[in-house]
Amino acid sequence: MKMVSSVNFKEEFEKRKQETEAILKSYLPEERGWEQGLAKAINYSVLAGGKRLRPMLMLEMYRKLGGRGRVIEPFMAALEMIHTSSLIHDDLPALDNDRYRRGKETTWVAYGETLGILSGDALLNYAYETAFLAFSIAPEHPGVGRALQILGYKSGLHGMLGGQSVDVLNQDTDITGAQLDYIYLKKTSALIEASLMIGAQLAGLSEYVVTQAEGIGQRVGLAFQIQDDILDVTSTQEELGKPIHSDEKNQKITYVTLYGMDKARAQVERYSREALEMLKELPGENPFLERLIEALITRKN
Numbered sequence: 637m638k639m640v641s642s643v644n645f646k647e648e649f650e651k652r653k654q655e656t657e658a659i660l661k662s663y664l665p666e667e668r669g670w671e672q673g674l675a676k677a678i679n680y681s682v683l684a685g686g687k688r689l690r691p692m693l694m695l696e697m698y699r700k701l702g703g704r705g706r707v708i709e710p711f712m713a714a715l716e717m718i719h720t721s722s723l724i725h726d727d728l729p730a731l732d733n734d735r736y737r738r739g740k741e742t743t744w745v746a747y748g749e750t751l752g753i754l755s756g757d758a759l760l761n762y763a764y765e766t767a768f769l770a771f772s773i774a775p776e777h778p779g780v781g782r783a784l785q786i787l788g789y790k791s792g793l794h795g796m797l798g799g800q801s802v803d804v805l806n807q808d809t810d811i812t813g814a815q816l817d818y819i820y821l822k823k824t825s826a827l828i829e830a831s832l833m834i835g836a837q838l839a840g841l842s843e844y845v846v847t848q849a850e851g852i853g854q855r856v857g858l859a860f861q862i863q864d865d866i867l868d869v870t871s872t873q874e875e876l877g878k879p880i881h882s883d884e885k886n887q888k889i890t891y892v893t894l895y896g897m898d899k900a901r902a903q904v905e906r907y908s909r910e911a912l913e914m915l916k917e918l919p920g921e922n923p924f925l926e927r928l929i930e931a932l933i934t935r936k937n
Contacts, residue, residue: 645927652924656688656695656712663713663766677747677755678762682720685738689932690831691716693856693925697835697849700922707774710766711783711834717763718791719827722800724756731804764788779837786837790830799823811889817858820891824864825857832856845918852914852929859907859933862900865890867936869897908933 664682665675691712698708727734727742728749735745744752767787770780789795799822806815832849869892891900911929 645924645931648924649928649931652692652696653688656691659709660688660691660713660716663710663769665762673747673751674755674758677743677751678759680746681724681743681755681759682717684740684743686716686720687932688716689928690719690827692928693828693853694831694835696922696925696928697832698839700920700925701836701839701841701845701918702920703835703839705774707770707777707780708835708838710769710773711787711838714763714767714787715827715831715834717759717766718787718796721756721759721763722796724752724759726800728752728756760791777838779840783834783837786830786833790826790833795822795826795830799826807888813894816889816891816894820858820861821854824861825854828857828860829853841919848914848918852911855907855911855914856929856933859904859911862891862904862907863933863935865892866897866900866904868892904933 660682664679667675667679694712694715695708723737724743726732727737728744734742736742740746742752743755747755764787767784770777770783774780791797799819802815803819803823806819811819829850830853832853833846836846836849868890891903895903908930911933912926915926915929
């Protein structure tokens with residue numbers, strides 16, 4: 637298998653990020669009519685930056701497994717919208733009370749708390765409107781319905797939002813390691829699982845491959861979140877693009893505070909290794925996908 641060098645990876649990453657960004661922008665709402673204020677807040681939030689990792693992971697898994705065609709595109713946009721809607725609400729005074737994200741004012745600071753709440757709600761709903769467009773693009777595709785099920789399940793009560801609720805409801809208690817694992821599995825891993833599973837589903841692969849993709853996403857998500865805990869302690873606001881030591885400020889229990897820095901780093905290494913081993917068991921080749929997973933887990937921002 638041809639490996640992707642660090643220099644080539646940076647170039648390929650930027651190329652794919654621009655491709656993903658263009659797809660995402662093509663599905664954003666127009667800023668017109670009486671609701672243009674809400675549309676502006678939505679677009680401000682979505683276009684505030686970010687690496688677009690989740691839709692990129694979805695597209696690269698789709699390509700690795702032989703997927704072709706545009707049916708993947710509305711799902712890519714929808715997943716990034718769902719992720720962004722969760723960030724809008726995370727930043728609100730009632731939750732993390734953060735004023736900056738990715739080096740810019742958070743939505744509630746830029747547009748007011750009321751529109752911050754409404755834009756998060758509207759963007760979540762708009763994400764599903766966008767995903768439904770896959771039926772128009774590929775009306776005969778047998779995987780679209782199942783892909784929608786995955787998207788809804790992994791983002792809702794039993795996925796991302798469920799994890800966020802456990803996180804919020806236990807902020808003033810000494811949570812256990814099992815509870816912390818649950819929060820990370822649902823709040824962070826669920827959408828990464830969804831990205832890889834939908835890529836496999838729309839490529840037309842077997843349920844076994846889709847389940848294998850879920851396992852890869854689970855490990856990537858855990859490593860990603862634990863690395864985030866590490867960066868909150870070791871990085872700078874300039875590098876991270878958001879306030880550092882926010883976990884300490886909010887007295888949040890993380891892998892670092894619960895287990896210590898050494899064990900947190902060891903867990904990142906373990907989950908990373910397992911994810912890459914599982915990825916190599918899947919059919920098809922995509923060296924860039926391997927490097928992408930490595931890069932997002934070991935990132936500095």
